[in-house]
Amino acid sequence: MSKPVVAIVGRPNVGKSTLFNVLAGENISIVKDTPGVTRDRIYAEVTWLDKSFTMIDTGGIEPDSNDIILSQMREQAQIAIDTADVIVFLVDVRQGMVDADAKVADMLRRSTKPVVLVVNKVDSFEKFMMDVYEFYNLGIGEPIPVSASSRLGLGDMLDEIVKHFPEHAGEDEEDEIPKIAVVGKPNVGKSSLINKLVGEERVIVSDIAGTTRDAIDTKVKWQGREYVFIDTAGLRRKGKIKEEIERYSVIRTVTAVERANVVVIMIDGVEGVTEQDAKIAGIAHEKGKGVIIAVNKWDAVEKNDKTIYRYTDKIRNTLAYMPYAELIFISAKTGLRLQRLFETIDMVVENQTLRIQTGVLNEILTEAMAMQQPPSDRGKRLKIFYMTQVSVRPPTFVIFVNDKELMHFSYTRYLENRIREAFGFRGTPLKFIVRERGEKK
Structure with a gap:
């Protein structure tokens, strides 16, 4: 079940990191305190409508001279061409179209990978539209105006990106070769x-x-x-x-x-x-x-x-x-x-790909709660109603509780250990999603 990969390429100061950060939103801190998982912020998971993808930032460029900028941009474009399913080519409406943009556009055009041309820093569509049209001259399709810092036009851009995903990206193919x-x-x-x-x-x-x-x-x-x-x-x-x-x-x-x-x-x-x-x-x-x-x-x-x-x-x-x-x-x-x-x-x-029946899961849950009571906070105790497995790769479980805040991660880990004792699940992580639901009358 592989997610499509989208890479961002562009000259220095066109706003690549701003765009990256806006799209990544709060996701960057998913791993709050997992030791060993450092974030050099090279990639982030992004979800738009019902599609998820991995976005990679091909790296910053040290502006030294125009030659160096061009050679490093070519290098980045090559990384994007090698690894991405869709390439976002970011340009800057205020600097206009420059020579390096045209040279990189040539490379991208020859790559046969889908390229989405995005014109950044368009804070007002009325004011800048004529300047946006100039980028048609790059010959890689229609320029999409956005402003990463004011979050304008991002929806249109994302719609365009996900259009290029392969038909069955991210769907479970059950019987495929490992x-x-x-x-x-x-x-x-x-x-x-x-x-x-x-x-x-x-x-x-x-x-x-x-x-x-x-x-x-x-x-x-x-x-x-x-x-x-x-x-x-x-x-x-x-x-x-x-x-x-x-x-x-x-x-x-x-x-x-x-x-x-x-x-x-x-x-x-x-x-x-x-x-x-x-x-x-x-x-x-x-x-x-x-x-x-x-x-x-x-x-x-x-x-x-x-x-x-x-x-x-x-x-x-x-x-x-x-x-x-x-x-x-x-x-x-x-x-x-x-x-x-x-x-x-x-x-x-x-x-x-192991699936556990809901009935069996809940027997284990009941037993686990009898052995170790769910935590309570200021007199309010966590109630766990039931648990069910919703997907595989990795095996993912939803736990329905009365109050999410009370579900301490150490208790989730305790339940995980009980499940592992019963079913092994060696070699695979397990994922737990905690959902609240109203008390039964």
């Missing part, structure tokens, strides 16, 4: 893992043509079942600064994770778990995907009988916000435990 994204820091062995899987005689591989993103999708057959592996092995262009490479790999990770059912997070066994690993894992956690942490290069780690326990503790502490993640120690080089990897993927895929 999609597995392999993510992790550069050089952790993502490609070697996929090559190893492909290299097995039992594995029949076909590179799937027509995958537009440059994350390469590889079909792998293992013991009669098919899987699609999405490789995010990134472009290591020479001479790029570390921040840019990191930002780029985060964007690539976001788009790959978005398309996957299960995410395999590879960690370098020799180096151990790092802050960047936590950041990458946070993306999968936030998007509610099944998660397997694969510690690679395990053959190269000096071990005694305690090593695996020490290692497990360290990873569990660093990724404390995802205790459900499955942990597996592998070697892409030697093929160690790759059989286990497939078994774990199958289990996680199953858990991601």
Whole structure:
């Protein structure tokens, strides 16, 4: 169930971040206190009418000279072309059409991706309309006037963006082949893992043509079942600064994770778990995907009988916000435990789509409340009427209560633990939505 990806491209000072922030609204602070999920504000979830999408900001440009601006804009346009389903090209009505706009428009036009041309800073439609029409000359379609700072015209712009989404974007396709994204820091062995899987005689591989993103999708057959592996092995262009490479790999990770059912997070066994690993894992956690942490290069780690326990503790502490993640120690080089990897993927895929009957859920709920009373505040006690599962991938539950304010997150977590004890749900996050309803007379 992958959400479409929309990327914003534009020159410095045309208002990209203002637009990004307005659309992202309060969503940016979704993760208020999840340790390890830092927000470099590269992406945000946006919902318009009944459509949701992931919006990515391709990054700021340091205005140094016109040449640098142009080369960095081309770079951003390339990122957008590689990763996005729809590109928003933002220009500024007050600066008018400049040379860099025209050159980037050429690139976007050749990309065959849908482009929505948005003219920003139009605070008054009467006053600026003639200047807006000038942008027809870019040859990428009709310019849509908006003012990000005054929030004018955003509805028309969003209508235009969602028009370009693929027909069935975001709908559940039940019986499809599991999609597995392999993510992790550069050089952790993502490609070697996929090559190893492909290299097995039992594995029949076909590179799937027509995958537009440059994350390469590889079909792998293992013991009669098919899987699609999405490789995010990134472009290591020479001479790029570390921040840019990191930002780029985060964007690539976001788009790959978005398309996957299960995410395999590879960690370098020799180096151990790092802050960047936590950041990458946070993306999968936030998007509610099944998660397997694969510690690679395990053959190269000096071990005694305690090593695996020490290692497990360290990873569990660093990724404390995802205790459900499955942990597996592998070697892409030697093929160690790759059989286990497939078994774990199958289990996680199953858990991601597990549905629990309402009756059974409520038995567990009743029992849980008997063992630990719901919290109360100033004499008012939380009442939980019932609970039902509303969707899968990730399994999502709605809990009906008398007063949302009383539902403390620690009690939600307690209920989650009870549900996990009963049904396992290993490898997948669970999502809980709390709704109020009036007291029954």
